[in-house]
Amino acid sequence: xxxxxxxxxxxxxxxxxxxxxxxxxxxxxxxxxxxxxxxxxxxxxxxxxxxxxxxxxxxxxxxxxxxxxxxxxxxxxxxxxxxxxxxxxxxxxxxxxxxxxxx
Numbered sequence: 001x002x003x004x005x006x007x008x009x010x011x012x013x014x015x016x017x018x019x020x021x022x023x024x025x026x027x028x029x030x031x032x033x034x035x036x037x038x039x040x041x042x043x044x045x046x047x048x049x050x051x052x053x054x055x056x057x058x059x060x061x062x063x064x065x066x067x068x069x070x071x072x073x074x075x076x077x078x079x080x081x082x083x084x085x086x087x088x089x090x091x092x093x094x095x096x097x098x099x100x101x102x103x
Contacts, residue, residue, distance in 0.1 A: 001052065002049050002052050002053045002056070005045055005046075005048055005049035005052065006045075006046065006049040008042075008045050009042045009043070009044075009045035009046035009048075009049060010042070010046070011042075012038050012039070012041050012042030012045060013038070013039055013042035013043070013046075014042075015038055015042075016034075016035045016036075016037075016038030016039040016042060017035075017039070019031065019034065019035050019038065020035045023035070067079070067080050067081040067084055068080060068084075069081075069084040069087075070084060
């Protein structure tokens, strides 16, 4: 998502600058309103991308090291505590058994 927003922001800014250059040099007229809108939109989109990137990194730091179900501390690289890991594996197996039986 961040990459998409970053790309859209850069494209909006580049489009606004291109529109400004073409308007001034080729068409010999100023089109300030649409250009300002595109540049402002590009800056806002880039800022949103930056905020989402920072929030994603912070939430990854905060969320890591805790079980997703109960919040108990877990070993590095683990998602669930040992009890909830077993439950999750059993639920996954049951789901696929029912799915295979046509139900």
